[in-house]
Amino acid sequence: MTLDLRALTIRTEGRDMVQDLSLSLPTTGITALIGPSGCGKTSVLKWMLGILPPGLQSMGDLLLDGSPINRPHPALGYQPQGDALFPWLTIAQNAALGLEVAGLSRRAAQAKVDPLFAPFGLAGTEAMFPAQLSGGMRQRAAFLRTIVQDSRFVLLDEPFSALDAVTRLRMQDWLLARLRDTPRAVLLVTHDLHEATSLADRILVMAAGPGRIIAEIPVTTPQDRRREADLAPLRETLKSLLLEDLDP
Numbered sequence: 001m002t003l004d005l006r007a008l009t010i011r012t013e014g015r016d017m018v019q020d021l022s023l024s025l026p027t028t029g030i031t032a033l034i035g036p037s038g039c040g041k042t043s044v045l046k047w048m049l050g051i052l053p054p055g056l057q058s059m060g061d062l063l064l065d066g067s068p069i070n071r072p073h074p075a076l077g078y079q080p081q082g083d084a085l086f087p088w089l090t091i092a093q094n095a096a097l098g099l100e101v102a103g104l105s106r107r108a109a110q111a112k113v114d115p116l117f118a119p120f121g122l123a124g125t126e127a128m129f130p131a132q133l134s135g136g137m138r139q140r141a142a143f144l145r146t147i148v149q150d151s152r153f154v155l156l157d158e159p160f161s162a163l164d165a166v167t168r169l170r171m172q173d174w175l176l177a178r179l180r181d182t183p184r185a186v187l188l189v190t191h192d193l194h195e196a197t198s199l200a201d202r203i204l205v206m207a208a209g210p211g212r213i214i215a216e217i218p219v220t221t222p223q224d225r226r227r228e229a230d231l232a233p234l235r236e237t238l239k240s241l242l243l244e245d246l247d248p
């Protein structure tokens with residue numbers, strides 16, 4: 001299964017905010033999307049999901065295995081910036097919400113979510129509210145809600161940015177482990193070059209004004225052999241691409 005975004009242009013107030021952007025996601029693996037603030041990363045994700053705010057005009061095609069799809073589409077899962085848990089719902093209710101929105105009964109949704117609390121490190125939190133959990137736990141609950149929907153393609157918008165450094169590293173390892181359990185394709189928007197180089201199989205670099213992809217860089221070192229020091233040259237390359245773009 002492949003997801004192809006072809007020739008996306010997003011226009012606001014008479015100017016192209018994103019211009020002629022194309023990308024493909026293979027069946028598995030992590031593709032990181034990096035770029036300066038405001039270049040349009042979140043808007044690209046929202047367009048793929050069919051939730052671009054009104055007021056932004058768009059042109060482009062999204063093809064699943066070569067055919068255009070209507071959105072929202074069950075093959076595409078999404079985790080917005082932050083954890084986006086509803087504070088007035090318990091963790092169990094939050095985790096089941098995506099399934100309920102997709103049409104499952106409350107009971108069926110809960111039955112699907114329940115067995116995942118332990119593997120997601122959330123055993124005992126079912127009846128708690130988000131404010132009672134640590135940042136890492138809330139993030140795992142948000143992942144649970146996203147992952148349980150079985151979407152083949154998961155779009156993650158800066159999922160770790162609100163976490164402290166240690167929790168972030170643990171959550172990154174944890175995400176890789178979950179993806180080994182249930183392989184799927186991830187499009188990961190991140191500002192963090194360490195995160196991009198340690199997690200991704202491929203890094204797409206965006207420039208701003210208008211937002212477009214200026215480089216596609218494969219990360220060929222296998223996950224288990226990625227050492228911080230070995231990844232430094234790649235980070236330097238990414239840094240110069242990002243900074244070059246900001247020069248007048």
Ligand SMILES: Nc1ncnc2c1ncn2[C@@H]1O[C@H](COP(=O)(O)OP(=O)(O)OP(=O)(O)O)[C@@H](O)[C@H]1O
Binds near residue numbers: 035038040
């Ligand atoms: N609803 C909207 N109406 C008009 N302009 C918008 C709207 N949403 C976003 N924009 C503008 O579009 C541009 C891209 O925003 P977007 O959030 O997609 O960028 P981003 O690369 O994800 O930024 P960041 O990394 O800071 O999250 C910004 O200049 C923003 O001000």
